[in-house]
Amino acid sequence: MLLSKNKQFLAEDFSCQRIASYQPFNAVDGEGIRCSVYVSGCLFNCKGCYNKVAQSFKYGELYTEALEEKILTDIGHEGVQGLSLLGGEPFMNTQVCLSLVKKLRERYGLTRDIWIWSGYTYDELCNESEDKQELLSYCDILVDGQFIQELFKPNLAYRGSLNQKIVDVVKSKISGEEVLYSI
Template sequence: MMERQKRIRTPRNPQPKEWMASELSQQYVASYKPFNFVDGEGVRCSLYVSGCLFACPGCYNKAAQNFRYGTPYTRELEDQIITDLSEDYCQGLTLLGGEPFVNTQVCLSLVDRIRDTYAWTKDIWSWTGYTWDELMLESDDKLELLSKIDILVDGRFELPKKDLTLQFRGSSNQRIIDVQKSLSTGEVVLWDKLLK
């Protein structure tokens, strides 16, 4: 008698423009963590937005998959982030979640203000469950957000490919992409400080 194979759960795979921020985002944030060392290079301020539909098995921030987890994004929080970024030792902002690219109202408001205040002297990183190729087929708001960030860690977390030794990534399928170089060349260019 053959053993029944256990079905392995995998993250969800959206069609292009299926998950629209205008329809999904409740503009909530799961948390804000100023001056940390784990969400990218250097000292960073990290904004965790709420809401993600990828539902990656093994997600380390499962609570933030709920679009109403945490508290509403406010101008006061945005002001605090802008003030925190003014510290000389703070290298930049990191957007995580949840899924930043289905929370573009929040992320673009903050990113635009950072660019207005600091131009490109503060770098902006973002994690996303989307792959680069998927984002290239996405809505204008997602492409606008992508165009204003420096580094993108792309791809869903895949539990069978989990590797805790990787730099700034949880699974080996994910990439650390230099967004501006990739947009200018039309090809994915990996971050030049990649160690592993």
Template sequence: MGEQIRITVHGDTDFVDKSSLAQTDPAKVKKRRERKSKRVRAPKNPRPQEWLAKDLSQGYIADYKPFNFVDGEGVRCSLYVSGCLFACPGCYNKVAQQFKYGQPYSKELEDQIVADIGQSFCQGLTLLGGEPFLNTQVCLSLIDRLRKEYGSSKDIWSWTGYTWDELQKESADKLEMLSKIDILVDGRFLEPLKDLTLQFRGSSNQRIIDVQASLKAGKVVLWKNLVR
């Protein structure tokens, strides 16, 4: 290998043999680099039931944030589970894509979450990640506990990279989890559609869905308090 030199175009860097430059058209090199830099990466798109929680989830959580105002309507307790395969470019919580990031979910943490949500000023639970529907073991344990303790007096929101239609073709555990929550924010985060003015979502393709109304109607029914 001959002497290497560095070529940078629009911040994208390559190392090439100096001897090869004599046979290389600099204009063509520049165009190739510009085309590469303009490519739009996209999230991964799974086939139905390709990704199963029983095979992927390690039972880890990335974070727990009690009593916040940003993860849905009202005062909420938010559980961030670990692990996601969608790999959306621009993901705001990229570190939580790892299935063993953070710490294992525990009975002690579950007890704390249930107690926190029991406060009169707390409206409910929010499940985020990572991908909640790839961590159904953790999420269903907590959901079932909350329903046992509080019935429908506390609502449950979940974010997901899956679309509503994709979830209808998914595994039994995902369908069970969907049937037990109130609000679903669906769809991959798409960086070209990013819009910081939207309620509780990052890109305009995502929807805030009233789950129980949608299941009853057999079609997507949007959340009644949607403003934008």
């Protein structure tokens, strides 16, 4: 499903502030050992989505301060490289994601990286609503683009279909143009 380019769409219009799953200390969702938060809710409805259940904004558990503190404490463990935000769609859940990434940066500075998976492209997010642009400003690496089943290729690093890109957001901001991440 392609969403309209209406920049007035805010996550608060849909988000129920829930997460589908929290997976601490995994080595699948990005480089190194990571703490992965799968938010609930996505309107893209990609055919072949691997996490279809998380498309419902009402799925999973309510995001609480206690859960947030557990995630932040886990991220502080030695050997954890960073936080991964997946879904669902993180940019349709900016209240949850912004709360977490702001506190992560306050507590750990730049010693932990932030990876986000999104159906939006980098270019779309750069021209989106303020809440989405603010979340993007905390992101180090963005795996962008909707999953397209016809472009599925097994064993792609960190993505499922050939149209999806791994964008180095930090370098992209510095250069003023999209810079792909080197694996």
